[in-house]
Amino acid sequence: MKYDFDRVINRKGTASLKWDGTKSIFGRDDILPLWVADMDFQVAKPITDAIKKRVEHGIFGYTTEWESLKEAVADRVKRKYDWEIKPEWIIFTPGVVSAVSTAVKAFTHTGDEVILQTPAYYPFYWAIQKNGCIVSDNPLKFENGRYKMDFENLASKFLPHDDIKHTPSRVKAAILCSPHNPTGRVWTKKELEKFGEIVSENGAIVISDEIHCEIVYDGHKHTPFASISKEFEQNSITCMSPSKTFNLAGLAASSIIIPNDSIRKKFLEATEDRIMGSVNVLGLVAMEAAYRYGDEWLNQMLTYLKGNLEFLKKYVKERIPQIKVVEPEGTYLVWMNFRALGMNKKELHDFLINKARVGLDDGYFFGKNGEGFERINIACPRSVLKEALMRIKKAINEK
Numbered sequence: 540m541k542y543d544f545d546r547v548i549n550r551k552g553t554a555s556l557k558w559d560g561t562k563s564i565f566g567r568d569d570i571l572p573l574w575v576a577d578m579d580f581q582v583a584k585p586i587t588d589a590i591k592k593r594v595e596h597g598i599f600g601y602t603t604e605w606e607s608l609k610e611a612v613a614d615r616v617k618r619k620y621d622w623e624i625k626p627e628w629i630i631f632t633p634g635v636v637s638a639v640s641t642a643v644k645a646f647t648h649t650g651d652e653v654i655l656q657t658p659a660y661y662p663f664y665w666a667i668q669k670n671g672c673i674v675s676d677n678p679l680k681f682e683n684g685r686y687k688m689d690f691e692n693l694a695s696k697f698l699p700h701d702d703i704k705h706t707p708s709r710v711k712a713a714i715l716c717s718p719h720n721p722t723g724r725v726w727t728k729k730e731l732e733k734f735g736e737i738v739s740e741n742g743a744i745v746i747s748d749e750i751h752c753e754i755v756y757d758g759h760k761h762t763p764f765a766s767i768s769k770e771f772e773q774n775s776i777t778c779m780s781p782s783k784t785f786n787l788a789g790l791a792a793s794s795i796i797i798p799n800d801s802i803r804k805k806f807l808e809a810t811e812d813r814i815m816g817s818v819n820v821l822g823l824v825a826m827e828a829a830y831r832y833g834d835e836w837l838n839q840m841l842t843y844l845k846g847n848l849e850f851l852k853k854y855v856k857e858r859i860p861q862i863k864v865v866e867p868e869g870t871y872l873v874w875m876n877f878r879a880l881g882m883n884k885k886e887l888h889d890f891l892i893n894k895a896r897v898g899l900d901d902g903y904f905f906g907k908n909g910e911g912f913e914r915i916n917i918a919c920p921r922s923v924l925k926e927a928l929m930r931i932k933k934a935i936n937e938k
């Protein structure tokens with residue numbers, strides 16, 4: 540069937556964080572929100588059909604997982620990335636952020652360090668700090684408009700800290716965001732190999748958040764970190780979910796793939812420590828339907844998204860040349876450089892909300908090196924994206 544991604548669907552009054560939260564988050568009601576990472580598109584019909592069928596049963600008691608669900612995850616990973624995983628490696632959790640935080644808890648003690656490549660999705664900071672750990676920052680290098688990993692600096696994170704009397708490094712884990720939010724990088728196999736070698740040979744575990752893995756633009760390819768080698772497979776936790784790809788964030792279901800038995804056991808113990816609770820049955824039903832029958836929708840959605848990206852780039856280049864788009868290789872989140880406006884972070888925040896009346900994610904949330912940048916979510920009808928860009932353009936012209 541043909542899906543209509545141009546259709547503007549009113550999400551107000553549906554308890555949408557993006558649309559109903561504007562007053563509490565941005566302080567006013569007339570904000571056009573393009574921040575939090577969900578889409579303004581209706582999901583694939585097979586997903587709604589599967590949910591309806593389950594709802595008709597009418598009983599929603601405690602839920603256990605089922606074989607065909609795990610097979611659907613394993614089949615998809617094999618089909619998309621040629622990575623063979625065993626169903627018993629999969630653990631379902633209510634979200635990727637809670638899984639990342641649980642993984643940090645499982646493999647660290649208070650005062651340990653966890654590597655983060657910044658600018659970085661801000662809940663990663665919480666996952667580290669709220670577990671009593673320290674962010675070991677490995678800032679990405681921004682060269683010729685493209686972000687790159689800094690391998691030399693990464694290796695140095697494992698050396699004794701001279702500044703505090705030769706204290707040995709306490710780096711126990713590294714969070715990898717692949718594809719990377721907010722920069723949109725889809726790490727190459729070569730980059731991942733180098734990253735993995737440095738982290739593994741220093742005895743730290745890789746927590747790989749691959750939630751954006753299915754949203755990749757032409758000319759780029761997602762490689763699951765763990766699929767690169769047996770060594771990486773045995774030293775990593777891979778977090779996947781249909782929530783970004785198929786717009787299911789509100790159904791809170793993700794799959795965490797842990798091939799190593801003892802790592803899996805430790806992770807499970809940590810979920811018990813947190814009394815994490817089971818996953819919503821409708822989320823799991825949606826996951827299976829998305830992975831088995833969602834591709835027709837996904838292919839059309841990706842084509843539409845590419846159109847939005849081209850529209851954004853052209854509009855910004857021709858009409859708002861003060862802003863620079865950092866070309867994304869994946870994700871529907873686009874990182875834009877507003878530094879030429881010469882505003883500090885508070886001024887830029889205030890300008891976008893109170894003058895342009897758009898709700899974006901401010902770059903400084905993602906780390907100090909994100910200051911002066913903004914993240915825009917382009918998974919919306921093109922008319923909404925156009926309206927947001929027109930508001931920004933008008934506000935800049937009137938400045």
Ligand SMILES: Cc1ncc(COP(=O)(O)O)c(C=O)c1O
Nearest residue numbers: 576634635636637660720748750
């Ligand atoms: C990199 C990344 N990880 C995790 C999440 C959220 O995952 P969940 O809603 O499953 O906790 C997001 C949402 O934007 C994200 O961008």
